[in-house]
Amino acid sequence: MTKNPPLLTQQEIYEQFKIKYSQYSPDFELLIKAGQVEKLNRLVREKNAVILKHNYMSWDLQCDEVLGIRGDSLELSRKAGETEADIILFLGVKFMAETAKVLNPKKTVLIPSLKAGCSLASSIAGADVRKLKQMFPGIPVVAYVNTDADTKSEVDVCCASGNASKVVQWAMKEWKTNKVIFLPDKFLAQNVAREMGADIFFPNVSADATTTTKEFALRTKHIAPKTPIFIGWEGKCEVHEKFTPEDVDGLRHDFPGVYIMAHPECPPEVVKKVDFAGSTGEMIKNVTSPDVQDRQVAFFTECAMVEILAAQHKNVLQVCSIQKRCPHMAQNNLETVIEALEKMQYKITVPEDLRKKAELPIRRMIAVK
Structure with a gap:
């Protein structure tokens, strides 16, 4: 021992x-x-x-x-x-x-x-997923891991920002389809869809199912047959949604040559303008890559991560104008x-029937390499 x-x-x-x-x-x-x-x-x-x-x-x-x-x-x-x-x-x-x-x-x-808590997790519930599955039967449901157990229990597979595209591709292959329901993060869905060359449709969940499915059929009618299609949700991270393209422009003006990394929960207009987008783990790893380690680096993500990186790496910038802290x-x-x-507080409990249903999509996420 x-x-x-x-x-x-x-x-x-x-x-x-x-x-x-x-x-x-x-x-x-x-x-x-x-x-x-x-x-x-x-x-x-x-x-x-x-x-x-x-x-x-x-x-x-x-x-x-x-x-x-x-x-x-x-x-x-x-x-x-x-x-x-x-x-x-x-x-x-x-x-x-x-x-x-x-x-x-x-x-x-x-x-x-x-x-x-989490603004993304609170943007959707298991009942919402059941409604989506009724509207779009037979289409696999991919849930961002930023969801409660209640939501996870109704989906087919979970994903993280670092493996979202791999999980989507896995789900499409397993279900033999070019379509996927991806929830709840609107911006992550848009960024992954763009990466995959996919089209994306945001259903009006307040409308009746017949109207929504007709709109979806009309939308997909004019798309090339093998084009991936995402059905999204309108959830957003209350931190990352605050970053703007103007923040990127301002940073490049103030720090010429700066290398900017962003989390894919940021708006697509931001992600398009930065040098690298990835999960927190991917961004941390990228700081020491040969192409980056000798350049000034800035991050569009939660600022506490930047705090410790700046202490570890002299090239990491802490820019007050773009710092955002998650209150949760x-x-x-x-x-x-x-x-x-x-x-011994506060203990997390998950009802066993709910836990069993939520475990499979989580383990599927972990297994996807």
Whole structure:
């Protein structure tokens, strides 16, 4: 049995913080944070817990000094299915913790705040998916992982931003069709459709089914036979929808030669103008690629990720005019995280019948390479 290495002391953590993160907090605050991290790590070890840290956490949670695994939604979904820990403490938002619970029904899954929701997840429910399936029978349903378990339980396969096009292609092949229902993110659907050379149709869900299906038939009548067709939904990320093409132009004016990366939840007009679009994990990896590492780099995504990247890479820009913070991710902080483990709150529960139905589309997503 492998013996765990000794935990860092408050002083050791503080010394590391001073080297890496002094631009974000004064020394006295770094010392306080170091004490909190020491306490958190001790709780993790004592309770046989694992912390899953989404890339949108603040630097004092993402940092290497906090025991845990850092990643994007897809990577953390994979790690959640592999962990041997008794307790999973998910630093993210509720749908992420639900995904971990669906994959680990016998484990305790905690989230630091019940207020950590998601505008995309709240834009759709299982009943909406059932209505879409009635309107468009036989067409596979792909749901972005940014959905609640209720929604996931009604779909055929989930996807993350990093494997969305691969999942769509897999679904079309499995169902032997050129059509797919893709929900709930409007902009991700448009960006993936553009990448695949697909047409996209947004049904009027308030209209009766007959009218909607007639509109769809009329729309697809004039499309080349093998052209992929997406049926989308109108959900949007409340952070990424705020980025504009003018932000891109302004950034290029202020920082000539800047390399700009954007998350595909951004509007298509933004994604078209940037140098690279991808998941948080893909963007982080791209920072150190040979073509990028010697250039100034800016990100159109949640600003907490940029915070820690700027501390790690001198070429990463922090531009106040484009910084956007997710209010739901911000519910996670050292105080709420420590309290979650101390008090074993807040426990995620998913009814077993719902969990079983939601598990298959999640595991299909993880299996797609």
